[in-house]
Structures are given as structure tokens and as C-alpha cells.
Amino acid sequence: MPDRPPASAPGATPALPEAHPLQRLPAAAQARVVGAYARTAVETAQSLGLDLGVLAQACDWPALATAPLQLPEALPVERYIRFLDAAAGLLGHRGFGLEVGRRMQLSTFASYGLVLCACPDVRAALVQTQRFEGLAHDLGRSELGVEGDTAVYRWHSPWLDRPGADQLVESVMMGIHSFGHWLVGRQLPLSHLRFAHVPADASTGEVYSRLLGVPVEFGAPVTEARFPAALLDLPLANADASMFPALTQAAEARLSARLRETQEPPLVQALREDIAAQLMQGRATLALLAESRQLSARSLQRRLADTGHSFSQLLDEVRQELARRYLRQPELSLTDVAFLLGFSEQSSFNHAFKLWFGASPAAWRAQQR
DSSP: OOOOOOTTSTTOOOOOOTTSGGGGSOOGGGOEEEHHHHHHHHHHHHHTTOOHHHHHHHHTOGGGGSSSOOOOSEEEHHHHHHHHHHHHHHHTOTTHHHHHHHTOOGGGGTTHHHHHHTOSBHHHHHHHHHHHGGGTBOSOEEEEEEETTEEEEEEEOSOTTSTTHHHHHHHHHHHHHHHHHHHHTSOOOOSEEEOSSOOSSTTHHHHHHHHHTSOEEOSOSSEEEEEEGGGGGOBOTTOOGGGHHHHHHHHHHHHHHHHHHHHSOHHHHHHHHHHHHHHHTTOOOHHHHHHHTTOOHHHHHHHHHHTTOOHHHHHHHHHHHHHHHHHTOTTSOHHHHHHHTTOSSHHHHHHHHHHHHSSOHHHHHHHHO
16 A cells, blocks of 8 residues: 555545554654754764754754754654755755665664564564554554565654655665664675655666665555565574563563553553552542542542543553553562552452453563563
8 A cells, every 4th residue: 555645734645554654653743853853964974074063953843953953852753854955955965865874773773672672583573663653753654574584674754754864764764674684794685675656866776776786666666675584583693682571571662651652641651650640648539539620529529520531440451551661570479560550469359450451460471581
């Protein structure tokens, strides 16, 4: 399926199937790029001799002109794409996106880069990329498939109608390619590379084919890289699998927070945080939450109902999330976990956990290990 324009754009195509990777993207107004990811592009422009003051005016990003440079924790996707387009135009650098991708490193990929370093092989790293790439950006979403003896890595983006989309897609694909080389410790040979965008210069395909050493096509239905499926089982150099559970746990917590940020009303997000804090002090109740907001319990119930939530639902969901997190910490006993979740008896915790996950806390913990 070809990539689509953002849902907020006029004339957007019909809704995609639920299984399509782009369904994992937030709404266009909430799409963002974290500062660590954007920093690589900014520093690339600087290293190529571009004055950030001039660039700040060209892409309407005044903060670029401040010294010392301090990027925000996150910036809108629209601003990031305008930056790529302006930088490429000012530099007259047709391959600016490729240069940005070539310089991407561990720090570029924010928190999920460490998860990739703990994966045993290429397949696991690509699976975790699909899971966690939203922690770095909402520029698009990945998809991995195998067709016979060929692996196909597809990258879907809803921003292909924007000026600068060529730099965007090329930077992402080159970044994944370069970081993959670093993870494996050797060159990863591609058999074919296709881009969904169409360059202004018809000769670009030949230029890129020579540059990348692989056949390159433009105007494809979707951006994709093809390579031998046997490479999926290639082990990663210096992977520390012992760190994988802890790193994925932290990434899952950040991903859950991000999903709530894009999908839930601010009141619900705030109440989740308050419930977690109150549980650590012994218990969480509707009365305590209402008191902290100078509301009556009935008023808070009514406001929650307006969002489609209830206190008991939120309490259950927060306890489930915390239970998974605590049980992955071997230093905590089951009694400790029950107490931290606000249960007066471990038996009550055991009963609730089995209803949530279909297994006892001890069995679930053993399975995770």
C-alpha cells in the first residue's frame, strides 16, 4: 500500500487497515521528533559550513540562532522537515539527507538505541525498532517481512507531500543502514533500495546507485530495502543480552507514557501519575485524588466519566503496569510488590494478578527470566 498524507491534510486518503504500520503514528498535530534525533541533523549542517543564524531564518526556527545551541526535548515533525529542506537548499547539497543518516549514532536513537545494543541478532534489532522507534520520532513507521530468501525492510511515512520529504526519507534509511553496520561490526550488503519519493533530477538514481553500491529506484509504492534473509540471524557485535530485560522495561514505560500523551486527556494522564505516587505511600483512593484537586469525589467521578474512564479502571491499569515493572526487579519480593501496589495481603495481589494476566506473579516472573 502506498504511503498516505497526514490525516489532517485536505484530501486525505481513506482510513488505512488497522494492521498498517502508519496506524501506530499519533495525529499529525501531536507528531514530534526528540531533540537527540534532531541534533544529528543540526550538527551535520554545521559541519558542512552552514550558519545556523541564516538557517534559523530560512526554516522559521529562532532557537537555532541562540548560543550555545540548546535543542528542546522534542519539536514538531513539521518544523524538523522544514529544517531539512532549508538546510539542503542553502547548502545546495543534493545528498544532505544521506549525509545526516551517515552520521547517525547510538545517541541519535534516544532511549531505544540501547535496547538495540542488547539484541542478540539483526532480526531482534529490527523487531525492537518497529516496537520503539516512536521514542525517537514520529516521522514514519517500520515494517519487516520475509519473501522467500529475501528480507524486506519497509519504511512508511505520511509526510511525503511535504517539501523536504526527499531529505527526510533518505536520512532515515541511511541512518538505519549506518547504525546497522555499527551494531553488526561489518558492512550489511543490500540487494536493492527503493524510495517512495521522486527526486527533481532524473539522474539522481544513478548517482545514488554509485554512492551506495546498490541499485536504487525512486517513485516506488513504498520505501524499502531488500537484503538476504540469512542476514537476519547475524549476531550483533558485543551485544549484552543480560541488559535486555531492564532496557526494554524502561523503554516500555516511556512508550506507554508517550501513547497516553497522544491518546488520553490531560486529566487522565495526571491522575495516573497521582495514583502511582499514592500507591507508593500505601494506598490510592478516589477521595484522596479528589482532595488533591480541591474537588468532591462526586465531581471527580463526573469529570472522569466525561473522558470515558472511571477511578477503578485507572487504578487497575496503573497497578498492572507497575506490577510488570516491579516483578522484573529481582531484588523485590512478592510481598514487597504487593505492598508497593497498595494491597494489604499478598493473597489479594496474587488473585488480582491472575485475573489480569492469567498466571500467578511467581510464574509470570519466572517466565520473564
